[in-house]
Amino acid sequence: MSEIKIHTKNLDLYYGDVYALKKVGMDIYRHNVTALIGPSGCGKSTYLKTLNRMNDTVAGVKITGDVFLDGEDVYGKGVDVTILRKKIGMVFQSPNPFPMSIYDNVTYGPRMHGVKKRIVLDEIVEKSLQDAAIWDEVKDRLKKPALSLSGGQQQRLCIARALATQPEVLLMDEPTSALDPISTTKIEELVSQLKRKYSIVIVTHNMQQAARISDYTAFFLLGELIENKKTQAIFSAPKDSRTEDYITGRFG
Amino acid sequence: MVDVLANNRKITDKKNRPFEKIFYSAIFIVAGLVLAMVIYFIAVILIRGLPAVTWSFLTTAPNPIKKTIGIFPSIVNTLYIIVFTLIICVPIGVGGAIYLNEYAKNKKFVRVIEFATETLSGIPSILYGVFGYVVFCLMFGLKVSLLAGIFTLTIMVLPIMIRTSQEALRSVPKSYREGALGMGATKWYMVRTILLPSSLGGILTGIILSIGRMVSESAALLLVAGGSAMYMPKGSILDQLSGSGSTLSVELYRYAYSRGDNQTAFGIAAVLIIIVILLNLLTRYIAERLNKK
Numbered sequence: 001m002s003e004i005k006i007h008t009k010n011l012d013l014y015y016g017d018v019y020a021l022k023k024v025g026m027d028i029y030r031h032n033v034t035a036l037i038g039p040s041g042c043g044k045s046t047y048l049k050t051l052n053r054m055n056d057t058v059a060g061v062k063i064t065g066d067v068f069l070d071g072e073d074v075y076g077k078g079v080d081v082t083i084l085r086k087k088i089g090m091v092f093q094s095p096n097p098f099p100m101s102i103y104d105n106v107t108y109g110p111r112m113h114g115v116k117k118r119i120v121l122d123e124i125v126e127k128s129l130q131d132a133a134i135w136d137e138v139k140d141r142l143k144k145p146a147l148s149l150s151g152g153q154q155q156r157l158c159i160a161r162a163l164a165t166q167p168e169v170l171l172m173d174e175p176t177s178a179l180d181p182i183s184t185t186k187i188e189e190l191v192s193q194l195k196r197k198y199s200i201v202i203v204t205h206n207m208q209q210a211a212r213i214s215d216y217t218a219f220f221l222l223g224e225l226i227e228n229k230k231t232q233a234i235f236s237a238p239k240d241s242r243t244e245d246y247i248t249g250r251f252g
Numbered sequence: 253m254v255d256v257l258a259n260n261r262k263i264t265d266k267k268n269r270p271f272e273k274i275f276y277s278a279i280f281i282v283a284g285l286v287l288a289m290v291i292y293f294i295a296v297i298l299i300r301g302l303p304a305v306t307w308s309f310l311t312t313a314p315n316p317i318k319k320t321i322g323i324f325p326s327i328v329n330t331l332y333i334i335v336f337t338l339i340i341c342v343p344i345g346v347g348g349a350i351y352l353n354e355y356a357k358n359k360k361f362v363r364v365i366e367f368a369t370e371t372l373s374g375i376p377s378i379l380y381g382v383f384g385y386v387v388f389c390l391m392f393g394l395k396v397s398l399l400a401g402i403f404t405l406t407i408m409v410l411p412i413m414i415r416t417s418q419e420a421l422r423s424v425p426k427s428y429r430e431g432a433l434g435m436g437a438t439k440w441y442m443v444r445t446i447l448l449p450s451s452l453g454g455i456l457t458g459i460i461l462s463i464g465r466m467v468s469e470s471a472a473l474l475l476v477a478g479g480s481a482m483y484m485p486k487g488s489i490l491d492q493l494s495g496s497g498s499t500l501s502v503e504l505y506r507y508a509y510s511r512g513d514n515q516t517a518f519g520i521a522a523v524l525i526i527i528v529i530l531l532n533l534l535t536r537y538i539a540e541r542l543n544k545k
Binding site: 052054057059081082083084085086089090092094096097098099100108109112113158161162165 | 357425427428430431432433434435436437438441445446449450
């Protein structure tokens with residue numbers, strides 16, 4: 001068993017009157033890929049966003065329960081979300097590069113956290129773009145607008161941008177749902193590479209994707225965590241009949 | 253089976269669609285009319301006005317003894333009023349819009365403010381004139397002065413500035429905000445680095461609209477800033493602004509109405525149009541420079 005990176009316990013979340021997460025308790029292991037699956041509206045994205053407190057920005061959210069990152073209480077007193085989100089990077093469903101150059105996109109995070117030296121920034125840009133497997137495609141046009149890239153390239157740029165702040169955890173919210181099969185394959189390969197350095201949590205609608213790239217799979221239904229196990233185990237021998245129904249395509 | 257949907261026509265059997273043609277022509281004619289009107293309008297003003305625009309017309313003050321006409325003081329007053337009003341009103345307007353859009357938690361409060369700004373931007377300007385006269389000229393003791401004019405115009409164009417800036421901020425995709433916040437950006441950092449640069453175009457539109465409103469103002473300014481065509485600002489900035497003087501629109505109104513001097517009125521109109529065009533180009537240029545940085 002690997003080391004626990006994030007530990008959640010009794011996590012309850014309300015959007016106004018809607019009970020969106022019900023007593024979710026699960027562990028996320030270091031240097032593993034954890035896939036969150038489940039039908040739309042089951043709470044998997046909501047759960048993901050509680051980990052880096054992105055739900056804080058939504059009006060009317062109430063969260064109780066515990067989230068620990070390396071034993072530190074994420075919702076504790078005196079937590080600086082800036083530092084939290086530097087440690088826990090995020091990649092969104094549709095690619096969202098900023099309307100600036102490729103270079104400026106990657107340096108956005110480091111600059112914000114106080115890196116000023118040009119040489120250091122250049123180094124971060126090259127390394128992040130290499131880690132995101134897009135360096136070769138963009139190295140000659142770093143000053144070009146990021147929005148001129150294709151959708152798949154934009155998403156890898158967003159991954160590079162997230163890596164540039166040197167996070168420990170990477171949250172990915174359906175990162176390939178807006179992409180074509182070739183770009184999807186590239187990102188899946190990338191995820192398998194990245195888990196050597198990062199702990200990755202990925203929300204996906206694609207069961208094959210979860211089976212292909214994840215080490216652990218958690219199945220959510222109506223705000224509840226139904227099952228969280230090694231991916232192989234969950235796909236070959238699901239314990240709960242609802243899990244089985246979902247992964248065999250009987251609903252969802 | 254519905255007859256008209258039966259596939260008994262070839263795709264080359266072109267159907268006559270008279271309504272399409274009529275609507276197309278109507279739209280074409282309307283668009284042409286609008287264009288023609290604008291061109292005609294500007295042409296008439298320039299053709300009738302430009303002969304009056306001489307070097308001394310532009311660079312001297314009117315001289316009743318020599319009976320010469322000059323609009324230099326009014327040009328200076330107009331530019332002063334525009335520039336200083338913008339200096340006050342752009343930061344407040346954009347700042348207010350940022351607060352309403354990004355920070356204000358109480359949606360009811362935001363709606364009340366939005367309703368208020370909408371109402372204010374539809375009020376006849378002479379009401380601002382009366383308000384400015386009572387509050388700035390009398391209560392604050394600014395007397396009838398350029399400064400009172402600047403403050404009056406500020407509250408007059410502030411609603412425009414706020415509304416257009418809000419629209420501009422709203423058009424920035426939510427995903428940009430999420431992207432920045434997700435990397436740990438504070439709200440203000442996100443506003444500064446993502447929102448403001450992305451909404452510059454919209455804010456610019458607000459500035460241009462505001463300039464338009466200021467330039468076209470005559471009645472309210474006659475009341476609070478005065479109608480002296482001979483006032484030449486002198487001394488320190490504060491001294492200059494505490495004098496009273498007329499802007500081009502005020503002069504235009506007086507030449508056309510009280511004096512019946514249409515030649516001069518058209519001359520001023522021509523100068524006014526050229527100033528507005530130049531200011532709009534300048535605003536665009538500045539915004540582009542800022543955007544490149």
